[in-house]
Amino acid sequence: MTKDRILSAAKAVLESAGFEGLTIRKVAQRAGLSPMALYRHFKNKDELLNALMQDGISAWEAIVGGIRARDPVKWLEALSEAYLDFALAQPHKFDAAFFLPAPAARRFPDDFAAGRSPAIALAMARIDQAKADGQFRDEPTLGIAVALAAYGQGFVSMHRAKRFGSDKQFKALYRAAQHQFLDSLKPSGKSK
Amino acid sequence: MTKDRILSAAKAVLESAGFEGLTIRKVAQRAGLSPMALYRHFKNKDELLNALMQDGISAWEAIVGGIRARDPVKWLEALSEAYLDFALAQPHKFDAAFFLPAPAARRFPDDFAAGRSPAIALAMARIDQAKADGQFRDEPTLGIAVALAAYGQGFVSMHRAKRFGSDKQFKALYRAAQHQFLDSLKPSGKSK
């Protein structure tokens, strides 16, 4: 389908030129079409960006789905590390997944607890499991999941805004914070 | 000075039209100048944006400097709340302060611990104080400060990306996470 070809072209342009360099004209050229042809398949540029967001989210879901750790806490640690890898190794795809504004239609409802997102649902299941195992205290599962997500997104956002001196410092602080966070969820008295 | 007039115009345009609507031509018109006149005072648009970032940061520093709470933990709670207010009440200024990429020249050095930013330095002083008071456990001060910042930035970033169903949900989760975070820093056994 032509639409897929356009999407592939868009992903290629995004990869090589970033969001700044992602233009209708460039995508069209890459797809071997005239610029206006894209409008047969996407209402406008925003809709194309939205498709890229979807693609980025799918990539992330696949990564999360591939985490193999058995122990729920280890699983959450692996999740956190995978997130860091994703952000650094595929920055544009990552940004598409996490920073692009969602159109009204696909926003989480107020109970996004329910886990409209498979990745969040998976994480919440592991958190519940850790609580059942007695590895975590009894804090609200949604709160923990969202906090973990915010943590990661915050670090990456600060990194994107060039608030860290170096990637090395960024990674070190990211890992330290993640470790401390998971640590803080252990039952009282067990910390450190 | 003309430069100040341009900056004021830019701030006004930013406030009323956001970053999307911030164009050289609009700023020039607002300042009563021709578009090209701006280039006598700013190398290019990026440099103008950088000046806006500086302005946003100053606004934030002023807010932080104005927090009056005596108790260090209360002070940190007030900080967190002020951050939320700032993000919601002055979104563009907030974004200028926290999301605009810093030019290489003004990046934090690797020991940004040292607190190139007055706000971070203030926060770290309060954290040290809380530790001295026995209100916090002995985690690394820098780690706590950066984690707190990442927390806030992450929530706001997710909000900007429209990942929350509503402002109400956003605020509720933000506050819950902040509360849980500060709580987790208390000495073992005292949590909840």
Next chain:
DNA sequence: TTGGTCATGCGTACACCGTACACTAATGAG
């Protein structure tokens, strides 16, 4: 006063952007 230097602002022009509009070429059903 004259002349020169420098800072300031302006007008024009260019390349690039998203996309509205009107068009043609291809496809497939009856």
Next chain:
DNA sequence: CTCATTAGTGTACGGTGTACGCATGACCAA
């Protein structure tokens, strides 16, 4: 074959950042 639907195109418009060269005026030395 006819005709409606779809896919793709070319042109054009209003917007963007900004390079370039010129005009103006303030200042100061001769």
